[in-house]
Amino acid sequence: MREKLTIIKVGGKIVEEEATLRQLLDDFVGVEGHKVLVHGGGRSATKIATLLGIESKMVNGRRITDEETLKVVTMVYGGLVNKNIVAGLQARGVNALGLTGADMNVIRSVKRPIKDVDYGFVGDVEKVDASLLSDLIHKGVVPVMAPLTHDGQGNMLNTNADTIAGETAKSLSTLFDVTLVYCFEKKGVLRDENDDDSVIPQITRGEFEQYVADGVIQGGMIPKLENSFEAINAGVSEVIITLASAISENGGTRIKK
Numbered sequence: 001m002r003e004k005l006t007i008i009k010v011g012g013k014i015v016e017e018e019a020t021l022r023q024l025l026d027d028f029v030g031v032e033g034h035k036v037l038v039h040g041g042g043r044s045a046t047k048i049a050t051l052l053g054i055e056s057k058m059v060n061g062r063r064i065t066d067e068e069t070l071k072v073v074t075m076v077y078g079g080l081v082n083k084n085i086v087a088g089l090q091a092r093g094v095n096a097l098g099l100t101g102a103d104m105n106v107i108r109s110v111k112r113p114i115k116d117v118d119y120g121f122v123g124d125v126e127k128v129d130a131s132l133l134s135d136l137i138h139k140g141v142v143p144v145m146a147p148l149t150h151d152g153q154g155n156m157l158n159t160n161a162d163t164i165a166g167e168t169a170k171s172l173s174t175l176f177d178v179t180l181v182y183c184f185e186k187k188g189v190l191r192d193e194n195d196d197d198s199v200i201p202q203i204t205r206g207e208f209e210q211y212v213a214d215g216v217i218q219g220g221m222i223p224k225l226e227n228s229f230e231a232i233n234a235g236v237s238e239v240i241i242t243l244a245s246a247i248s249e250n251g252g253t254r255i256k257k
Ligand SMILES: Nc1ncnc2c1ncn2[C@@H]1O[C@H](COP(=O)(O)OP(=O)(O)O)[C@@H](O)[C@H]1O
Pocket: 010, 011, 012, 013, 014, 040, 042, 061, 183, 184, 185, 186, 188, 189, 190, 191, 192, 193, 216, 217, 218, 219, 220, 221, 224
C-alpha cells in the first residue's frame, strides 16, 4: 500500500498577511504524515512591482512576465515569500526546505510558446523530479515550493502556483497516495461568490464547464479547477478546494473524476 502524502497549496491573499499566514502555518504543522507546501504570492509580487514602477498584467489568471517582472517574481517568490514560510515552519519544529524548480533541478519547464498571447518568461512544466522529492520527504524534510521553474539553460521561468501544486501532485502520485488541497480565503467553490454559504460540495468537469459558461466560476478559480481535474484524472487520490483555516476539516469542494 502506498504511503499517504498531503500537498497543500496556499494562495496570495493568505501569504501576504502576517496573521493569516501565521494561522496557516499553525494548521499546516497539525497535518499528519508526509507533506509538501506549495505557495503562491501573486499579490505580493504585484505590490512590489508597483513600488518599483512596474505595471502588472494578468491574462487568464496568468502574469505576463517580461524581463523586469521576472526579476521581481524571482526575488519575491524565491526570496521573501519562500523564506518567510521556511523560517516560520522551522520556528514550529518543521524541517522545511525552500525550493524553486531550479534547486536540484526539481522542476524543469519550457518557455510557453507564443500563440494568441505572449506570456513572456512563463514556464510550462515538463518534469517534476518525484524521486528527489520522495527522498527528501523520507528524510523528514518538508519541501516548500515556490512558483518558479527553470529551463535548464540558465533561465528562471514564472509558473502559476496552482500548476506547480497540480504537477507536483501528479508526479508524486506514482509513489504516494496523494491528497491535494488548494486552500484560499473562501469556503470552497461557490455558487454565488458573495455568499460564503453557497459551497458546491462536489464538482465534475461537466458541471465546471457549465458554471464557467454561466459566469458562476471565473478568474483565478478557472486555472485552479483545470489543474484540479488534470490531477484527479492523472492518479491523484483526492483534490479539495477549501478555506485556509479549515484544511484539516471535512468541508470545501471535492473534485469528482
Ligand atoms: N465560483 C467561485 N467560487 C469561489 N471563488 C471564485 C469563484 N469564481 C471566481 N472566484 C475567484 O477566484 C479567486 C481564487 O483564485 P486566485 O485568486 O487565483 O486564488 P489564490 O488565492 O489561490 O491565488 C477567489 O478569490 C474568487 O475571487
